[in-house]
Amino acid sequence: MSYRLQSSSIIINTRLGFTYSPKHSSLLPRFTPRAWFRCCRSQIGMDGDDASKACEVVIGDSELLDRKIAAIRSAGPKKLQVIVDFDRTLTRYSIDGQPGQSSHGLLQQGNPEYDAKRQQLYEYYHPLEFSATIPIEEKTRLMEEWWGKTHTLLIEGGLTYDAIKQSVANARIAFREGVVELFKFLEERDIPVLIFSAGLADIIEEVLRQKLHRSFKNVKVVSNQMVFDSDGCLVSFKGKTIHSLNKNEHALDMAAPLHDQLGDIDGPTDSSALVKKRTNVLLLGDHIGDLGMSDGLNYETRISVGFLNDNIENSLDGYRKSFDIVYLNDAPMWGVVELASQLCPAGGG
Ligand SMILES: [Mg+2]
Secondary structure (H helix, E strand, C coil), X not given: CEEEECCCCEEEECCCCCXXXXXXXXXXXXXXXXXXXXXXXXXXXXXXXXXXXXXXXXXXXXXXXXXXXXXXXXXXHHHEEEEEECCCCCECCEECCEECCCCXXXXXXXXXXXXXXHHHHHHHHHHHHCCCCCCHHHHHHHHHHHHHHHHXXXXXXXXXXXXXXXXXXXXXXXXXXXXXHHHHHHHHCXXXXXXXXXXXXXXXXXXXXXXXXXXXXXXXXXXXXXXXXXXXXXXXXXXXXXXXXXXXXXXXXXXXXXXXXXXCCCCCCCHHHHHHHCCEEEEXXXXXXXXXXXXXXXXXXXXXXXXXXXXXXXXXXXXXXXXXXXXXXXXXXXXXXXXXHHHCCCCXX
């Protein structure tokens, strides 16, 4: 990889053979790659060999992106919502050289027998989830089965809220640098952030509490919700199970009441109409399937940002065609913070 600064643009050559000359260099790396290297080193503690894996960004169609930025900016922040995946999008892919844990994977329910049973389910169903030969209807049925069995084990095994707190405290999970700044920026402008996940809302909320050390009134989690009794023991789950293959189907249904709670714009109306008023979307994900999170929202303009954390050489072409912006190498969130500031400039609407 080599970087070459020119007077008015930045050329980034990656070893993967793509060359881009983005006009909006500020979406890249804190304005110059050289500065970005320093940023990476100082903010996420990179040194030695890790520093050579500097963050990179790929923009497939910079003119289209420019048009989308201009459209969202001119519509103003009251028209914007942010939809974001949780695991490995908000959180880091790797921590201290080891894979970070997912919100599902970190849970130790304080009952080794039941932890082992859930692990056995994972080992059986996880390969089926990614099988290229199982038809989607069958796979959906299998995912419902897996989630259902897992939830039953959590209840039978006597999961408590205290065990969730302890699991999160012990977990190898961390947010990307810049997530707090992104949420804060959006909160100041009353822009809702919906975190969509097929995991467990109670765990995600606990991770937010423990790892961000503050709450944000604009951030809501759309995921499976637990019901605890007065002793803090899990007794049931609320509503329809959200699994990896159906999380997108529920986008509109689940987002609507949350927008309502956020005090959406222009006075009372039915909740689905409130969602529809936020017709511009900034979507963040780490899988191409995450693009489906905005299904049903009938958006006018969507800017999609993909985090490609693994298997880059094989996946980059697909990500570049699917997402407007792709960040590589477990990049921090600073580029998205900068993008948000372009979408909602100071003094704008
Ligand atoms: Mg993810």
